[in-house]
Amino acid sequence: xxxxxxxxxxxxxxxxxxxxxxxxEHARDLPWRRPEAGAWGVMVSEFMLQQTPVNRVLPVxxxxxxxxxxxxALAAEPPGEAVRAWGRLxxxxxxxxxxxxxxxxxxxxxxxxxSDHAQLLALPGVGEYTAAAVASFAYxxxxxxxxxxxxxxxxxxxxxxQYPPNATTAAERRLARALLPDEEPVAARWAAAxxxxxxxxCTARTPACGRCPIAxxxxxxxxxxxxxxxxxxxxxxxxxxxxxxRGKLLAVLREAVAPVPQQALDAVWDxxxxxxxxxxxxxxxxxxxxxxxxxxxxxLT
DNA sequence: TAAACGTGGCA
DNA sequence: TTGCCAAGTTT
Numbered sequence: 001x002x003x004x005x006x007x008x009x010x011x012x013x014x015x016x017x018x019x020x021x022x023x024x025e026h027a028r029d030l031p032w033r034r035p036e037a038g039a040w041g042v043m044v045s046e047f048m049l050q051q052t053p054v055n056r057v058l059p060v061x062x063x064x065x066x067x068x069x070x071x072x073a074l075a076a077e078p079p080g081e082a083v084r085a086w087g088r089l090x091x092x093x094x095x096x097x098x099x100x101x102x103x104x105x106x107x108x109x110x111x112x113x114x115s116d117h118a119q120l121l122a123l124p125g126v127g128e129y130t131a132a133a134v135a136s137f138a139y140x141x142x143x144x145x146x147x148x149x150x151x152x153x154x155x156x157x158x159x160x161x162q163y164p165p166n167a168t169t170a171a172e173r174r175l176a177r178a179l180l181p182d183e184e185p186v187a188a189r190w191a192a193a194x195x196x197x198x199x200x201x202c203t204a205r206t207p208a209c210g211r212c213p214i215a216x217x218x219x220x221x222x223x224x225x226x227x228x229x230x231x232x233x234x235x236x237x238x239x240x241x242x243x244x245x246r247g248k249l250l251a252v253l254r255e256a257v258a259p260v261p262q263q264a265l266d267a268v269w270d271x272x273x274x275x276x277x278x279x280x281x282x283x284x285x286x287x288x289x290x291x292x293x294x295x296x297x298x299x300l301t
Numbered sequence: 302t303a304a305a306c307g308t309g310g311c312a
Numbered sequence: 313t314t315g316c317c318a319a320g321t322t323t
Contacts, residue, residue: 049319056309056318090307097321127321147319167302195319204317205312233316238307247307285306 015157015214016181016190022213023193026200030054031061032137033192039113039138041065046130046137047098052089054199060087071102072111080298083287084254092250096286096299097125115139128168133191142187144176149198150191154179156202160219162228163204245269245278253288259295 031037032045044064048057064085068074074082079099086095101123105113113134114120120131132143151164154175164172181187201208209215209225220226238244248268253260269275279296282288289299 046319051306051318051320052308053310053318088308090309091320093306094321125321129320133319145319148317149319199319236306236316241305243306243308250307281306 014217015179016186018213018217019193019197020186020189023189023196027192027196028054028200031058031065037065039115039134040069040071042138043101043113043130043134044098046133047094047101047125048089050094050130051091056089060085060089068102070111071105071113074099074102075106078298078300079286080289080300083250083298087254088251090247092287093285094125100124101126113138115141117141117143136188136191140185140188142180142184143191144173144180145191145195146172146176147195147198149195149202150176151198152204153194153198153202156207156220157214157218160223160226162220162226163233165230166233242274242278242281245274246282249275249279249282250287253296253298256297259291259293259297261295265296 027033030045032041037045041061045057045061048061048064064074067085068077077099079096082095082099083092086092089095104123105111109119114123115135115138117131117135120126120134121128126134129145129147132145133147135141136143136145146168148164151168151172154172155161155164158175158179179190181190197212201212209218209221212218215221245268249265252264252268256264265279266272266275269278279288283290286299288296289301290296
């Protein structure tokens with residue numbers, strides 16, 4: 001047994017009401033939160049929102065749901081169409097995985113997004129967070145939903161740290177479970193509310209503590225809002241990386257209506273070794289399909 | 302466990 | 313201007 005900070009039994013009841021009441025008043029009217037979105041709408045939004053801001057997701061989400069209102073509709077199209085419709089959301093493998101998830105749902109779940117957490121987790125592109133989010137937001141179940149927002153809220157309000165650890169820890173999962181309201185619908189509301197609080201008030205850089213419903217119970221604030229001490233948070237480099245080259249290559253293919261000759265791809269990056277490596281990577285990832293005549297296109301299968 | 306994986310807005 | 317950050321997952 002590792003000595004872990006205990007969560008006093010009184011803590012949850014002191015946090016639930018103010019956070020949920022705040023959510024009742026300040027929740028954004030996002031399309032995937034409306035009843036008509038359904039579980040499929042929730043799932044599409046969760047894929048798109050992985051590492052991507054809400055404002056950038058909104059227009060693409062609307063296009064997707066209008067074009068593919070059900071999983072089977074998406075599954076009936078080539079995966080390349082999903083990649084094309086993904087636009088510039090970034091991390092296009094998510095489009096491929098969402099297409100694969102839709103196929104699995106169509107073939108193995110009767111076309112309905114499963115409500116079972118384990119079945120959700122087994123879908124391509126669905127990890128710990130997304131499985132809990134879909135089960136909670138779409139089906140009202142009681143799960144610890146630990147995304148970057150919730151982790152930050154708990155780190156500050158309960159653990160007294162400015163930022164959570166780089167990777168989700170067992171202690172964080174334990175804490176999230178301990179804080180979960182007992183009643184299923186309340187727990188689902190709590191999950192959405194804590195996430196929204198992190199997104200709108202308890203933000204990473206400049207938290208708006210003046211608008212926080214639990215500022216007077218925040219351990220981090222009570223400690224004087226000390227700066228993050230631990231190891232530096234892992235930054236992402238981008239310029240000059242294979243990722244940037246992959247992005248440029250795929251952008252050409254997204255815009256093309258016909259297979260693209262090698263020459264058109266060569267034009268996006270002048271360093272041939274890195275360019276070839278990036279293209280190979282896209283092909284092995286299934287994002288690009290090489291044709292026998294030496295041209296390339298988004299995958300038909 | 303750490304690194305790979307896009308893109309763009311904001312302080 | 314540049315680095316940080318955004319509803320993570322996979323290998």
